[in-house]
Amino acid sequence: MNASSTPAQAPAERQTLNMSAGEAIARIIKAFNGGPMFGMGGFQVLPFYDATRRLEMPHHLIHDERNAVFVADAYAKVSGRVGLADATVGPGATNLATGLAEALNAGTPMVCVIGNTHRDHSWKNMTQEIRQVDALRPLCKELIRIESIRRVPELMRRAFAVATTGRPGPVVVDVPEDLMHDTYDFPLSDFEVNPAYEMAPALRSRPDAESVLRAAGLLARARRPIILAGGGVHLSRAAETLSAFARSTNVPVAHTLTGKGAIPCIDPLSAGLFGRYDRIANKLIDESDVILVVGCKLGEIATKRYTVPAPGKTVIHLDIVAEEFGRTLEPDVMLWGDAKLGLDDLLAALGERAESMRQRHAGYAAEIPQRMEKWREEVADKLYSNDKPISVARILTEINKVLPGDGYLVADGGFAAHWAGLLFDTKEAGRRFVPDRGFASIGYGLPGAIGVALAAPGRPVLSLTGDSGFCMVLGDLETAKRLNLDFTVIVINNAASGYVKALQHLVYGAGSYTSSDLNEVNFAKVAQSMGCTGIRVENPDEIESVLRQALSTRGPVVLDMVVTRDPAKMLPGVDSRAAVIKKGDRIA
Structure with missing residues (x-):
């Protein structure tokens, strides 16, 4: 065929590309310059996973879907970009719940893609089937159920728009198995996106x-x-x-x-x-x-x-x-x-x-x-305490000394956030302190550190977590090691669920402790067994040098800080709820 007989190129709006819905989802995320995405796959989302591989999108396996949302949450809080996570049907989807609640209450821009059952077989006791849409709907800013394959790009664009406007928040996109695997000739114009929705706040409005x-x-x-x-x-x-x-x-x-x-x-x-x-x-x-x-x-x-x-x-x-x-x-x-x-x-x-x-x-x-x-003069004895086991206040004093202005401190949801919120000093304006106070779940310290390290590569990252919270998520030390991320997790090792034990002490008195004690664990050895650097710290005079060593060490570092076992010293102050109880008032 000669040049004169070559058909004219079709206009962009009429050019099409045949692909699965999973690939269409991946292409929209890539069009929004989506950052790293975490999840655990299953048959329902295989086409999406395959597309991320072929499109060379950053996607990583994680050991718990809740942690995937925590990583996405911390990443978004620091970068301002949309956090990304995914899960397969049933337990994968429902494992997102706690992280979604954090993101919703904290106003974190996020898009989570979840697989669901094949529509031809739904409600016939399919494996792992549950009413996941009903379960997750109250935990996100919007839940979008895709029922038509041709609408995949449109509804994914909407997910990013909703996630980044107003008070930002998480959007869950629910995709049936048959639709995810099906294919369609998508117009290429469907994959043109508004870059305003890449970050939050995408739109701003003025008070009257x-x-x-x-x-x-x-x-x-x-x-x-x-x-x-x-x-x-x-x-x-x-x-x-x-x-x-x-x-x-x-x-x-x-x-x-x-x-x-x-x-x-x-x-x-x-x-x-x-x-x-x-x-x-x-x-x-x-x-x-x-x-x-x-x-x-x-x-x-x-x-x-x-x-x-x-x-x-x-x-x-x-x-x-x-x-x-x-x-x-x-x-x-x-x-x-x-x-x-x-x-x-x-x-x-x-x-x-x-x-x-x-x-x-x-x-x-x-x-x-x-x-x-x-x-500072009045509390100097606590800030510079030489007590053994170590005082948490002394740890924060040394963090303030060592962490540079462009560094980040992640804080787990319980007493770690309260100690750090009171005593950590940021040196620059901006979010250098990253606690999960939207829902205040414990277990955020490690995945939060992963998210911050990905959002701010090359910046110093410390994370403060309790031993109870760390035990919930320590499997994802393997994830951090696999990704060669540089950060330090400081485990406040008091051999207890510290916040609970401290409250029991305040409300019921010394010795009145129920289900709040833990076995002694050497978390430094746990970290070493997973290929990470682990250092146990028992002397307060060692804290500064060990922190400096950790910040100069490549790869994930776990500092096992052996702190006070005295429940009267586990909180930075008397909890106001305990004061209410002691006055005889009822608390709902």
Whole structure:
């Protein structure tokens, strides 16, 4: 056939490519520049797995699907990109539940693909069959069930859009076995995506101008204003903006566990953690007259079981989710919109009054580092304790000394997050502290470290976890070793489910412990048996040198820190729930 008789190339919208639904799913993920994906395969998702191989997409086997979601969660929290996980039908899908709850409550952008039964045989007692769609629907921002193969690209695009807009969250895409294996001539144009949905927040909205002006007027007249920063600051990537706002007006900033880094902890305006555990922040809140809440849900721990702030305060609440307004306290001004844009608009509305505030609050601002220094002096015996077994406070002191400003500290959901939330000091604005406080499940420390190491290659990564939480997930040390990831897991080895034992001690008294003790385990030897570096630490004077050694060691490192066995010393302070019980009040 000569050139003149060659048929013209079909327009792009009419060009097609025959492929399985599994490949179509993989191609959409690749079009969004999807990062590493973790899962455990099965027959229902084989075409998807085969496609990731042929398309050279980063996909990795993990030993527990819950851990796959935890990895995706930490990866997304640090990178801002969509976290990715998958599972096969039944137990694979239901194993995602705890991780999905974390991502939903924390506002983590995520897409999880799950296989389901063959539609011709559903509800005939197929192997591993369960009503997984019904089980998972409350645990995700949206659950998309694909029923038509030609709609695969469309609905996968929707999954990324939903995951990254508004308050981000996890989207589950449920794909029947027959559809996953079936093929279709897909138009190539179906695989064109909007790059805005690669990261969160994909879209930003501003609070209404009238409310901004009212809020600016209240702040300009305030005598002792304070900012309460939550994890929404990081979801908006607004830490630099909030830090600049605080410095422009000399307004101190206190933070929640997930809001740490909204302003650097070493900044003179940082008042530290507020709520159940605090340094100086709760008293500052009590003394304040105007409170600006930014990206914070004001939940139980942040409010010390709904007692902080005290009634009667003037509150301005800036949040992307309107449903959070008035949930735990009624704000005087509601700023419904993106944290970054809302802060920009507030500063613009203040105009020259911002400089007046900065000058007027100079003395007030100077109190913050003075109070913080006084607090450090009062707790110095704990921060620099030479106790053996080791004090957890001493471990955090050495971490603060060793971890550089661009490093990350992951914290497991229980007491590890509370100790680190109170005592760890970020040196830069931004999310350098990565706890799983959306659902506060233990077992996050190791998979969280994997996710952060993948999101921030070359950066120092430490992870703090308890021995109970580490036992839940230690099989995925093999995964970390297989991937040659560099990070250090610090196991707080107190031979107990420490948080539970400490609460039993507080509520029922010494000796009243039930199902909270563990066998002594040498986790350094466990790590070594799995091909990783393991070091047992029993002397507090060794902590700094061992941390430095770990950070310079290639591959996963486990530091087995033998800490206090005294339940009276396992928490950074008396739990507020125990105080309520001792007053005789009933807790639902």
